[in-house]
């Protein structure tokens with residue numbers, strides 16, 4: 628069943644290129660129409676959507692946070708992301724023009740299901756992004772976009788995350804073309820970049836694992852890790868931190884890199900491992916310079932710097948103790964590759980500590996109680 632891999636997690640990480648590719652197949656036709664799996668929302672409803680609220684838990688919520696950056700940029704409507712279990716208890720503002728996007732790998736997460744029921748009761752439409760055919764969440768939604776990642780067995784979600792981002796991006800591009808907020812050729816170009824991502828993920832899987840294993844050996848006894856990123860690198864940092872908590876049982880904290888000086892830098896001491904997700908330096912990206920200055924700050928306090936950065940980034944090479952490279956890609960696409968070495972790092976650390984990476988203690992694959 629594991630197809631020659633020694634864990635499902637290993638197998639599923641290596642299926643990520645295929646997961647992205649399969650999620651994209653047949654989605655947007657030449658006319659720019661989106662092919663949803665089940666739709667009871669008509670084009671007019673999509674066209675008049677004036678707010679999106681993404682709900683999900685854990686990894687699914689981080690996929691939602693990534694999607695927020697892309698969808699707001701393309702569609703120019705506000706996108707909120709909320710943990711499903713917080714959502715319905717705060718009396719959220721929902722109207723028939725609000726599109727609620729429920730993201731769930733299993734489709735059975737009770738917190739997410741209850742939140743979507745609440746949204747529908749308030750008259751909003753719900754679109755599910757789900758990996759499990761016929762599960763409760765897609766069954767109770769107004770429209771469904773299935774991620775075709777294939778069954779995910781390991782408790783730690785990996786291939787579902789990249790597939791969820793892909794599906795949410797397709798939705799964003801569809802809304803952008805419907806509302807006319809992005810030029811046609813730019814949509815086509817973005818779609819091409821998306822279609823190119825499986826190849827780039829494969830490059831990471833082909834070239835980075837031995838470096839990741841060496842880092843895991845070096846760092847496995849650390850008591851805690853910090854993960855930092857900005858923009859789309861911020862949810863990637865949160866996801867990297869979650870993976871390490873879940874399966875290596877290491878205390879981690881993920882936060883937006885800009886917060887460092889507002890408190891967390893006090894945690895940084897000699898030898899503290901700090902993981903930075905570094906945005907591309909190209910195009911005089913101001914965020915690149917800011918993340919580098921964050922690296923300098925923690926380096927000066929003796930931290931061990933682990934970076935995920937674009938191949939050949941000289942600033943990163945200068946400061947980082949360990950670098951996992953990403954091939955060149957647009958910033959919005961970078962989460963699809965940047966998460967991969969972080970998943971591998973958590974898996975390798977857990978294995979080296981002798982833990983069962985597929986079935987971490989205290990956790991279930993699908994959380995069917997509120």
Ligand code: M6R
Nearest residue numbers: 685686687731732733736783784
């Ligand atoms: O099945 P779902 O996507 O709804 O599950 C949501 C979370 O429980 C899930 O992502 C959890 O955080 C994972 N174990 C993370 O690896």
